Amino acid sequence: MSRGATALPAILRDAGLSALVAFGLFAVMIGLKTDAGPTSLVLTPRPWAVVLAVAAVFFGRLAMLLWRLWRPAGVPAPRRITAGFARAGRYIAPVVLAVALTLPLYAGRYWLDLGILVLTYVMLGWGLNIVVGLAGLLDLGYVAFYAVGAYSYALLAQDLGLGFWTCLPLAGILAACWGVMLGFPVLRLRGDYLAIVTLAFGEIIRVVILNWTTLTGGPNGISGIPRPTLFGLTFSAGGGPGSFADFFGIEPNLTQRVAFLYYVILGLALLTNWVSLRLRRLPLGRAWEALREDEIACRSLGINVTITKLTAFAMGAMFGGFAGAFFATRQAFISPESFTFIESAMVLAIVVLGGLGSQLGVAMAALIMIGGSEMFRELAEYRMLIFGLALVMMMVLRPRGLVSGRTPSVSLGERHEIAPDLVAQGRG
Amino acid sequence: MTALLSLSGVTAFYGAIQALKGVELNVNPGEIVTLIGANGAGKSTLMMTICGNPRARDGRIVYDGADITRVPTHEIMRQGIAQSPEGRRIFPRMSVYENLLMGAHGRDGGEAAETMEQVFALFPRLKERTAQRGGTLSGGEQQMLAIGRALMSRPRLLLLDEPSLGLAPLVVRQIFGAIRDLNRSTGLTVLLVEQNAFQALRLAHRGYVLVNGAITMAGAAADLLARPEIRAAYLEGGH
Ligand SMILES: Nc1ncnc2c1ncn2[C@@H]1O[C@H](COP(=O)(O)OP(=O)(O)OP(=O)(O)O)[C@@H](O)[C@H]1O
Ligand SMILES: [Mg+2]
Numbered sequence: 001m002s003r004g005a006t007a008l009p010a011i012l013r014d015a016g017l018s019a020l021v022a023f024g025l026f027a028v029m030i031g032l033k034t035d036a037g038p039t040s041l042v043l044t045p046r047p048w049a050v051v052l053a054v055a056a057v058f059f060g061r062l063a064m065l066l067w068r069l070w071r072p073a074g075v076p077a078p079r080r081i082t083a084g085f086a087r088a089g090r091y092i093a094p095v096v097l098a099v100a101l102t103l104p105l106y107a108g109r110y111w112l113d114l115g116i117l118v119l120t121y122v123m124l125g126w127g128l129n130i131v132v133g134l135a136g137l138l139d140l141g142y143v144a145f146y147a148v149g150a151y152s153y154a155l156l157a158q159d160l161g162l163g164f165w166t167c168l169p170l171a172g173i174l175a176a177c178w179g180v181m182l183g184f185p186v187l188r189l190r191g192d193y194l195a196i197v198t199l200a201f202g203e204i205i206r207v208v209i210l211n212w213t214t215l216t217g218g219p220n221g222i223s224g225i226p227r228p229t230l231f232g233l234t235f236s237a238g239g240g241p242g243s244f245a246d247f248f249g250i251e252p253n254l255t256q257r258v259a260f261l262y263y264v265i266l267g268l269a270l271l272t273n274w275v276s277l278r279l280r281r282l283p284l285g286r287a288w289e290a291l292r293e294d295e296i297a298c299r300s301l302g303i304n305v306t307i308t309k310l311t312a313f314a315m316g317a318m319f320g321g322f323a324g325a326f327f328a329t330r331q332a333f334i335s336p337e338s339f340t341f342i343e344s345a346m347v348l349a350i351v352v353l354g355g356l357g358s359q360l361g362v363a364m365a366a367l368i369m370i371g372g373s374e375m376f377r378e379l380a381e382y383r384m385l386i387f388g389l390a391l392v393m394m395m396v397l398r399p400r401g402l403v404s405g406r407t408p409s410v411s412l413g414e415r416h417e418i419a420p421d422l423v424a425q426g427r428g
Numbered sequence: 429m430t431a432l433l434s435l436s437g438v439t440a441f442y443g444a445i446q447a448l449k450g451v452e453l454n455v456n457p458g459e460i461v462t463l464i465g466a467n468g469a470g471k472s473t474l475m476m477t478i479c480g481n482p483r484a485r486d487g488r489i490v491y492d493g494a495d496i497t498r499v500p501t502h503e504i505m506r507q508g509i510a511q512s513p514e515g516r517r518i519f520p521r522m523s524v525y526e527n528l529l530m531g532a533h534g535r536d537g538g539e540a541a542e543t544m545e546q547v548f549a550l551f552p553r554l555k556e557r558t559a560q561r562g563g564t565l566s567g568g569e570q571q572m573l574a575i576g577r578a579l580m581s582r583p584r585l586l587l588l589d590e591p592s593l594g595l596a597p598l599v600v601r602q603i604f605g606a607i608r609d610l611n612r613s614t615g616l617t618v619l620l621v622e623q624n625a626f627q628a629l630r631l632a633h634r635g636y637v638l639v640n641g642a643i644t645m646a647g648a649a650a651d652l653l654a655r656p657e658i659r660a661a662y663l664e665g666g667h
Contacts, residue, residue: 283533290519290530297517299481302505302581303533 007069015062022057026050093360096367100266104259112258114374116265116330120323121370123269125350125362127319130276132348133357134285135312136292138195141182141202142347145175145317147209147339149324154222154334155215164228164329168322175321176314178205183313187306190295202344210336221335225328227257228264235260261330268326272319273359279315288312289357346370353394430493432457432585432617433478437487440470440477447473449641450487455585460611460618462628462649464662465638471621472514474638475587478619479511480504491585506534510583514590514621516574520563524554527562527573531580540580547576550606568599575603579610586610589621600624604631625662629653637662 031050034041103115124146131139152171156162162170186197209216216222227235235257279285287308290298298305328334350369354361373387431454440448447470455461465471477484478491480501489497496504505511510531519527528547532540548555551572557565562573571591578586588607592600608631610616622628629635629649637645637658645652652658 283529286522286526286530287533289522289526293519293521294517297513297519298530299501300479300505300511300513300517301530301533301577302502302510303530304500304502 011062011065011069014065015058018061019054019058022054023050026053092364096360096363104255104262109255109258112255112262114371116258116262117374118367118370119262119265119269120327120330121347121350121366122363123265123272123323123326124320124347125354125366126269126272126276126359127316127323128347129316129351129354129357129359129362130279130288130319131312131316132351133362134276134280134292135288135309137186137309137312138191138198139313139316140195140199140341140344140348141205142198142316142320143339143341143343144182144202144205145178145320146324146327146343147205147336148175148178148317149321150328150334150339151209151216151222151324152321153325153328154225157226158222158224164226164325168325171325172318172321175324176318179313179315179317179320180310182317183310187309199341199344202341206336206339209339217335219336221333221337222328223333225332225334227332228261228329230260265326265330268322272322275315275319277359284308284311349391353391431455431490432492433619434490435474435478435487436490438474438477438484438489439486440473440482440484442473442482447482447641448477448484451638451641452643453636453646455617455619457584457617458611458615459634460607460620460632462620462622462625462632462635463638464622464625464628464635466661467623469638470641471638472589473641475511475513475589475619475621478504478587479509505581508582508584509587510578510581510585511587512574512578512589512591515593516570518562518565518570518573518577520561522562523559524562524565524573525558527577528554528580531577533581535581539582543580543582547579550579550610551576568595568603571595571599571603572606575606583616585617585619587619587621590623591620592622592624592627600627607631625658626653 027050030053031046033044033046035044036042100115100119104112107115124142127145128139128142131137131142149171152174153164153167156167156170157164182198182201186194189197210218212218229235276285280289287298287303288311290301290303291305291308291312295305298308327338331338346369350365351362353369354363354365368390369387372390376382376386379386433453433455435451435453438448438451439446451470451474453461453463453474463471463474473482476482478489480496480499484497487497488495491504491507491509494507496507499507519530522530528544529540532543553569554572554576557569562570565573571593575586575588575591578588591603591607595603604627607618607620611618620628620632629652632649634647635649635652636643637652645655645658653663
């Protein structure tokens with residue numbers, strides 16, 4: 001194959017360069033190991049480990065390039081995967097929903113806790129998807145609204161003695177107000193500049209919470225946040241009058257509360273999904289998408305760009321606030337540590353990985369990222385390594401996210417059919 | 429006859445750069461008026477200034493008897509003015525159908541369906557491609573979509589910025605034919621910016637020449653076509 005013969009030197013050079021970079025990275029990180037010596041730490045050199053790592057990179061790169069060169073002709077691989085996803089997508093969504101709805105019937109405590117965690121991120125992902133995926137406004141400070149929601153509930157419950165179901169809408173509204181507050185100064189910003197300002201906004205909220213000790217308890221956080229009730233029935237482990245177990249005459253059991261929390265977050269997440277799907281079909285949702293596509297065209301069509309952007313921020317923030325209130329009631333304890341930048345990054349990664357704007361993709365990405373990283377917990381520090389590797393692989397294999405492509409939110413139905421005589425005239 | 433749109437002494441700036449230097453222009457109801465000028469003369473700026481973005485610094489813009497100089501863009505666009513901006517600017521990832529619906533933003537759904545049928549009657553090519561993404565249409569189809577989208581708001585005044593940009597002569601004739609039909613059948617008033625001065629002046633009733641942000645010549649389209657200085661500057665080698 002002449003094609004292979006001419007390309008071979010270039011491939012070898014490329015692999016050699018990769019090995020060189022690997023050597024630069026690994027020479028110190030892997031090549032030197034710190035051990036506890038008699039008086040202090042001593043460095044033990046490990047040359048063979050470096051040789052192995054560099055060789056692995058060299059041959060790995062070589063294999064990858066050769067594979068690319070001699071890949072069988074025909075449909076390129078990513079295309080095939082996309083088609084597969086599109087076909088499977090129709091079945092995946094109902095199956096996932098059915099599993100999610102019935103999970104508490106057969107799963108134990110561990111799986112329910114994991115399910116709650118995953119669903120929290122699914123909800124955050126769907127909420128952020130409104131801002132980033134639909135309206136195209138890159139928000140790196142989404143955790144701020146999560147924090148506002150959590151602290152709103154915690155403070156309202158503690159200081160005013162309000163219950164979870166009263167506070168939930170209030171937390172959403174307060175978060176939405178903060179969304180509008182963030183929206184105003186960034187109205188004229190786009191892309192990188194918007195990202196930086198939202199990043200700063202997220203940090204400001206965290207720093208304020210950290211330092212406003214009299215209100216928020218500062219770094220000590222707030223503890224003893226009340227749990228949610230089901231129409232006034234509590235889920236205390238001891239049973240007792242007014243509890244869920246007492247009312248139904250069953251044994252009190254901690255799993256009941258976990259299952260209840262699970263259904264609460266499932267309901268909230270499904271609400272988020274339903275609202276986003278519904279909004280996409282309404283003029284407001286279409287205006288968000290149009291805004292993402294072309295702001296100038298939106299202006300020339302008489303769309304109020306200010307209102308459109310602010311509602312996107314407010315709507316996304318509101319769902320972040322709901323999720324935050326849920327987080328507070330589930331943990332019963334919150335502190336600023338839970339609302340660092342890494343949370344924003346995680347949620348954004350879920351949205352981007354899922355394929356911007358795709359509801360199913362976001363859910364799958366949350367399942368894989370949160371569920372996956374929890375399950376690899378035994379691997380300790382290698383977990384982040386695997387996580388990073390998986391992200392890079394994903395972006396190489398599916399640069400547009402798990403479920404890319406967008407189906408029109410509305411299509412022309414039968415009733416829009418125009419009369420044949422109208423079609424005939426002027427055709428040419 | 430009172431003008432549907434009249435500009436008097438309109439200036440506009442981009443930062444320190446003055447793009448319009450006291451523009452005087454009238455468009456009467458039912459007229460097709462064309463605005464011709466060299467690259468960078470300020471034609472697109474003039475169209476955008478009518479819509480309030482950028483805003484006129486001095487002068488007055490009166491539409492249908494009301495001063496719209498300081499009215500917010502989205503309100504101007506709801507008073508019966510529609511624009512098909514330079515470079516088409518359709519929404520590439522949205523379907524043809526969704527693109528058209530965006531043009532009817534904030535209007536009643538039943539009315540939109542009816543208007544869409546009129547747009548499809550004008551451009552049957554769009555009707556065949558309602559589910560196709562805007563970005564995958566050909567240049568000519570995209571231009572039809574941009575005009576169709578502007579028509580979706582049922583405007584009285586249509587602002588068209590270079591609808592012939594990058595199109596084959598046959599498609600340009602189709603589009604100009606559609607504009608003429610619309611003007612004759614519905615009395616739609618059109619302000620048309622064109623590089624293709626010859627065809628534009630043949631289509632229009634009257635014309636204006638914009639040079640460096642100011643109107644230097646105005647008159648009936650046929651008269652402008654006959655003037656030697658216009659022929660030299662804008663029609664040379666054209667036809
Ligand atoms: N956003 C902007 N910022 C700064 N200057 C601008 C901006 N838009 C246009 N200009 C300047 O204003 C002047 C007029 O531009 P305009 O786009 O109105 O020209 P035009 O007549 O439409 O040209 P063309 O035929 O090439 O489309 C030009 O000198 C241009 O460089
Ligand atoms: Mg122009």
